[in-house]
Amino acid sequence: MRWFENPDFDFLKAHKIGYYVSGILLVASIFGILTKGLQYGIDFKGGKEFVLKFEQPVDVIDIRSELTEPLDGTPVVKLYGSPEEVLIRTDNPKDISEVQTLITDKMSEVYPDNPNTVIKTDIVGARFADDLRRGALNAIIFALIVIFIYILIRFKNWTYSAGAVAALFHDVLIVVGIFTFLSDIVPFSLQMDQSIIAAFLTIVGYSLNDTVVVFDRIRENSLLYKTMDHDEMVNKSLNDTLSRTVITSVTTFFVVTILFIFGGEVLKGFSFALMLGVIIGTYSSLFVASSAVIEIQRYKEKA
Structure with a gap:
């Protein structure tokens, strides 16, 4: 299947x-951060978590909505092993016993015919959060280093490694910047947590x-067209792979969009990051990585 003949x-x-577009996005992202x-x-900043067990299954979306006001912020609410057990995480600064009372009282009010008991409490300390x-x-930095080495070994040319890492750094930084600007605007959580870091690493891989x-x-093409100008050869290579790149990006974007729509509140931030990553990753493959290789090659020829 080819979309472009x-x-x-x-x-x-x-x-x-692309230089201007990327420059503006990068400067805006850094400024926002x-x-x-x-x-x-x-x-990543510490908080408290509680595991509640109900007699009957409950809806985590309803619980999250009902607890937002008494906890002065949207908590993280997930099922914990079964439909009757719920994990609740909050960064409310009050004493853990006070927070527990707020949660249990509200749950008793929301589910008067479905009693709950707290079966586990824990505190995510600041030191643990810092770690x-x-x-x-470190995971993101190490991934970029390993990728640099992998590309260097595979292509035996450091210019490809530099172009690939520049594109990946470009992608992650812009997504982080967009998250920063939209965190108080969109109706779902864009807080940085472990799932978002997983999304960033997925973006890097894609x-x-x-x-x-x-x-x-x-x-x-560099081996097939040895007499062709380097810049023209890169342009031909981009056109050769354009159909594959667009089809892969569109199909992947459809999948993560469906995940965003139907995946539930917990996966909104994760899937939104992947949606941005697919768009920006495709753009960087065509306009950032290749242009970086061209610019480095020009510099090497002048040196």
Whole structure:
């Protein structure tokens, strides 16, 4: 299946527009992160968690909605092993016994015919949260380092590694920036927690897969068209892989959109990050990674 028969788009000219688009998005993202700051979830800033057991199954969406006001913030609510057991996490600063009373009283009010008991309580301390935050950052950095080495070994050219890592850094930073700006606007949680970090690593993997396909075609064409100008050869490679890139991106976007619509409140932030990642990852594969390779190659030729 091909959506584009013999495409001949001038990606080299579009790269110049891409420089401005990426530059604006990156500057805006960095500005938002520095001024507004990241919105951390309970995993990364500490909080309290409770496991409640009901006699009958309950709806986590209803519980989350009902507890938002008494807890002065939207809690994390998930099923815990069975439809009758619920895990509730909150960053409410009050004493754990006070918070527990707020939760149980509200649940008794909402479910008068469905008694509940607290079977587990725990506190996510600030030190543990700091360790999780540091571990998440290290995971992303380590992933980028491993990817740099992998691309270097596979293509035996550090310019490809630099282009791939630049595109991945570009993708993650822009998604984080968008999360920062939209955290107080959208009607669902965009707080940074472990699921969002998982989404970022998934974005890295998706974007890398697209980028490697493009780089493979660039390498093949560099051997087939040895007399062709390097920039033109890169442009031809992008056109050769365009149909595959677009089809993969569109089908993946459909899947994560369905996950966003029907996956429930808990998966909204995760799936929203993936939706952004598919769009930005596709854009970076075509306009950031390849343009970085071209610019580095020009620099090497001048040096």
